[in-house]
Amino acid sequence: MKLKGYILTLICTTALLTGCTNKTDEVIIKDSEKKQMESMQSNYSKNYNLIYSNLIDEKTKDEFIDKLYKSGINNKYIEQFESQLDFYNKVMEGMDGLEGKFKSTDKPQAEYDEVYAIHEWEKKEYLYQDFNCRLTAFELYRDYINANGKHIDEPINLMFDLDSIKNNPLAQFSKEDTNKFISLYDVIKTKDTTDQNVHINEIKKEWKKRDITFKDNKNVSMINAYLHDYDEKELFIGHSGILIDDNGELLFLEKYSFLVPYQVSKFNNKKELYSYLMDRLDVDKTGNGSKPIIMENGNILKFE
Template identity: 35%
Template sequence: MKSKKALLIICISCILLITGCGDKGEVIDKPIKQLTYSNLTDRASQNELTTALIDANIPKKYVDNFIANVVSFQKTVGKERLTKGGYETIDGLEPTYDEVSMIDSWKLLQPDVQDVNCRLTAFELLQDEIVVKKSYTGESFELFMDADSFENSPQCSINSSDWPDFSALFGSIPTENTKDIQKHLAVLQKSWKEREISFKDNDKISLVSVVFHAAEDKILFIGHCGVLIRKDDEFLFVEKVSFQMPYQVDKFKSKQELNDYLMHKYDVSYNQPSAKPFIIENDQLIEGYRSNPDNPADRTTE
């Protein structure tokens, strides 16, 4: 009897060791149901992010420009429905913004230009971490709105000489019509290798991208992206929600929590010919990648 109890204790200990609070890259069982985030409306949260970015070897001039853009955006659209100061935790994974009001406020003060988006924001911060050795001359028609902001927005500080590198990184990639994520990942990696795109070895910061498959056009494209910072025992994800939508910094305990947040937002289609979106960190599938458990397609297969 004692031997059975001892065996049971050992088994339970092993389970706890495997599933307990270990390395922050661990695979967790349940998707997150709450989001901790900030819109950087106060000096303290801005300073915290500034320190984290500089500690990750991002040049101060890039960080200062980012913070200036945050402040400029808030002056233009106001702070209504943004976090009141610091970070807030909400039930659910999507903050509620008054998108119509923000767009109207932006057009009132800056009628001739649009703000920068997620891709331009991420590239401005990470441009020294991304290496593009080959001049890109391929198609980038899907980046026409990015190009408009690049050319006309005072918030965009990317040099004109860097636009080919931006286009190489974010330009669409021809692919086959399959729902196999691994095949699409291999196609993307091969294409980036041909474009001679690589990422510097920096374990403190990385580019996280949501890759979409457009079956009708047979392409892959990065529909959303942000900057992931490893800070002590947590991760900060820096994103621009969209052109006339706020800057947002999210806190996560693991990369899988970030995956769950992004997939909850973007893995929502079903009964479509396209593959599910997938999340990459630099050029690799993010650790802990999995689909959105609330997607009807996944619920019906359980």
Template identity: 30%
Template sequence: MNLKKYATLLLAASLTLSGFCGCAATKADSQQLPLKTAVYSNLTDEESRSLLRQGLSDAGVKENRIDTLFAKVDAFRADVKSEWLTKGFESAAPTETKYDPYEMQDAWMKKNGSFPGYNCRITAFSLFGDFVTVGANQPNTQGEDALFLDLETLSADSSVLCGDSTAKFCALFAPVNAANSTDVTEQVKALQAGWRERGISFTDDKARLISVVLHDKFSDTDNTLFIGHVGILLPAENGELYFIEKVAFQEPYRLVKLKNRTELSDYLMEKYDVAWEQDTTRPFIMENDNLLEGYRQNPLAQPTE
């Protein structure tokens, strides 16, 4: 396959933005001002690396999982230009980057060929696997149409799951049947029901799985919810929050500093809640298996009347 075409496919698949939109009834918005800039690091400096390692350890993440993350961070860093990454914590709009994603993908693929890399779902699961359980007798794979690139990576490097199975990974991330609705509350119930059928449960730990859920509806029988982006939320000693994510297959790791969950919602919705007036539910955010407290639709880009 032509490398440029393959890179374009990877970018589109990693963002998974096809299911945006529709009107959704949500909790009343906070009076908090919208987040316009975020403080983040690409984990190239000792301060951010130390903060993340300590935060993960304090949250009960096992050392082998933490070491696996930093090995992947360092490998990615070695494959791209240093000027594309932060030198420490920097401030930028949620959608702003120091790199062109296609140029970064080209540079990465020159060294890695057709290997897809590690995305948000693989990264989050490699850290969070001990805090989620699934029911017995799950199929070895499911949701292949949505997870085909994830599965390609896991076929090449199953060690990144840190002892967990591909069956467990797919049970968590494969699409579930959506409600015939554009209401967030109804879709949260549908997602919870789909997870219950797979026996998915979360332990009550400091580390929390933060999932941006997208709604795809191509027909009455092809109507699903899918986790298009995911990361891990960690408490900071000063009462603030850290959010660790892999932006995309061939885009960097990010550690984001946030004051509260509404800032987290704004950060994610500015990137993913970008279209309206369709017959699907607008993206929503789950914290483990419940709607994120402080969730609100994108406050910076509401459609004009």
């Protein structure tokens, strides 16, 4: 594993390696999608005040959990999520930056004491990883994802995630769930270009090969952000979250990495969400990689 690969993985503790693509299975990108992507990428800026909570206040947590129940997500998965949320907040009690009630800040991102988190986890001698962004999003949304891939070898880029699935006592994933997880999150081979339209085409071709589709739910969707590893010519999902439409107000649930807190952020519209994600993920300064590709379920994230 290259050192550069490890640096990239800090975005969501992701390692990079292999993937494959079906070169004969062309997928046409609609002109409307191209125009949408060009418009989004040409100009984005911080046009929001970040409002967020880490759900350590019981009232705030209960209100959010109730919204999850009303969204149509499987009750069993919500109960599992709540157990993991309570476990993390108990372990990290005392960390600077944890918010109970929703807090507004003019900073583009919430800030947490990750050194404290590392020390607390090591002090308690846990021999497994906590949940990260992909595991959190997938756990809740798994019933709305179709993926029929079967896997013999475990992808190296998901080794930390799969370690959590195997060894974290709060993780409850069936073999079918694990196969679906790998199908969705394994890396995708791409061409040596910064052209996002080419990368989108490769994503769609590979999803077709893996038989990945999403079921509709008007209340909740999955957000996945593809990042470009130009050295390996691969695309990988560097961040994943759940978006809930609460009567027009958007709630975005994420857990950015294994050791940072669960976070729910409020946005007025998807443009604000897009700006928030790009502020965090658009970090390549070399010009060799394409900008992040933000997907909502099976399509490019769209907004007016």
